[in-house]
Amino acid sequence: MAHWLTQKARALRRTPAPQPVPFERTCLCGEPVVGIRRETSQRTACRRCGEGFWVLPLDPYPPVKSPSVPPRKKSTNKQADSIADPTIPPRERRKWSVKAAASRLKQNTGSRLRKVKEASGRRIRLVIRQQREFFTPLKIVVLSIIAVVAMTGYTVFRQQQIESAKFSFREHLKDGQAAIAEARFGDAQVQLESAVDALNRLGRRDTEAEQVRQLLREADTANHLSSESLFDMLSLARQTVGSDGPSQWERKLASEFRGRWFIVESLVRSSRSPGGELQREILLPLSIFGEPVRVEAPLAAVKGMSSEEAWIPMILAVQIAECRPVEDETASRSWRLAFEPDSAYLWADFTTYEALGLLPEEPAGVDRVKQILDRQKRGLGLVVETEPTDE
Numbered sequence: 001m002a003h004w005l006t007q008k009a010r011a012l013r014r015t016p017a018p019q020p021v022p023f024e025r026t027c028l029c030g031e032p033v034v035g036i037r038r039e040t041s042q043r044t045a046c047r048r049c050g051e052g053f054w055v056l057p058l059d060p061y062p063p064v065k066s067p068s069v070p071p072r073k074k075s076t077n078k079q080a081d082s083i084a085d086p087t088i089p090p091r092e093r094r095k096w097s098v099k100a101a102a103s104r105l106k107q108n109t110g111s112r113l114r115k116v117k118e119a120s121g122r123r124i125r126l127v128i129r130q131q132r133e134f135f136t137p138l139k140i141v142v143l144s145i146i147a148v149v150a151m152t153g154y155t156v157f158r159q160q161q162i163e164s165a166k167f168s169f170r171e172h173l174k175d176g177q178a179a180i181a182e183a184r185f186g187d188a189q190v191q192l193e194s195a196v197d198a199l200n201r202l203g204r205r206d207t208e209a210e211q212v213r214q215l216l217r218e219a220d221t222a223n224h225l226s227s228e229s230l231f232d233m234l235s236l237a238r239q240t241v242g243s244d245g246p247s248q249w250e251r252k253l254a255s256e257f258r259g260r261w262f263i264v265e266s267l268v269r270s271s272r273s274p275g276g277e278l279q280r281e282i283l284l285p286l287s288i289f290g291e292p293v294r295v296e297a298p299l300a301a302v303k304g305m306s307s308e309e310a311w312i313p314m315i316l317a318v319q320i321a322e323c324r325p326v327e328d329e330t331a332s333r334s335w336r337l338a339f340e341p342d343s344a345y346l347w348a349d350f351t352t353y354e355a356l357g358l359l360p361e362e363p364a365g366v367d368r369v370k371q372i373l374d375r376q377k378r379g380l381g382l383v384v385e386t387e388p389t390d391e
Helices: 002-013 078-084 090-134 137-181 185-202 207-223 230-244 246-257 350-355 363-379
Strands: 022-026 032-036 042-045 052-055 261-272 278-283 291-296 312-327 333-339
Touching: 022 052, 137 185, 137 207, 137 350, 185 207, 207 261, 207 350, 230 246, 230 261, 230 312, 230 333, 246 312, 312 363, 350 363
Parallel strands: 291 333
Antiparallel strands: 022 032, 042 052, 261 278, 261 312, 312 333
């Protein structure tokens, strides 16, 4: 009896056999690694890439329900099958593992690109659908009618502007020429400015348009012409310097003569400097009671001037930049007369020159002035060349 009780007590104290404990890990390649824990630690490997894992004999965490492992589909990846093959050496398996990772990266990239393309296509289709919903056939017809009406209106308005500019040009030119003939240069300037404004609106740059622009320039010069000649101005300078000093003359020059125009007829010769630059020399013999006047005239930028190396008579419109006495080593005095470099230009119109009252009295002198102005007009390109016709 006692022996039986002892056997029963030992049976009650005996520890039951441990239940099988499953384990599950996920390899870096994404392949699940599952199995049953053993009484001792064990080493297992991934079936795809061959990566090794150490598995403890007992799980320190509470037991979990063994997940149902779905049947593994037959792999179509030869690289993965080769990695999972235990007969392949580890070095070869690592090489195949890198290739498999690159292949997966390529597949993932392609999948993302396809998703981006699909999303872009959906957006484009949405925009097109919205545009189609907005631009209905009725709206398109209405917008087309509005565009045609707007273009027609602009064309009519532009044509009216052109016709108005043409009419304005003719009327103001006629009034300006009439004012010049009557020596009303202020009115002529106003009328010719309106005529040139009409030419600018028309975008004209032909010979007739340039003639009108030259006429406006000459009318402006005549309207602001100095009341004194060059000789009279030099005489006044000598008198003022002698009585009140050079500073008083500088103030008088600035207030009465600077900005005013002078009409000069002189001889001009072109030449080349040693460096090849074009130079022009003016011959203007002036003296004030025996005191010589040295004239400095920078005329290289004047348009229409001849480049012949000979003395050619020319008629110029100039402005005074400087007029002052100069003392030399012998204490004899001379005068320095300088023209503004950017203001000088060639006169071209005979009518304005005649209206200024500058023509000589003898007929020979009048013919000489006409020849000079005709030559300068041709040099400026203000003459319409007409070809002779065979009759």
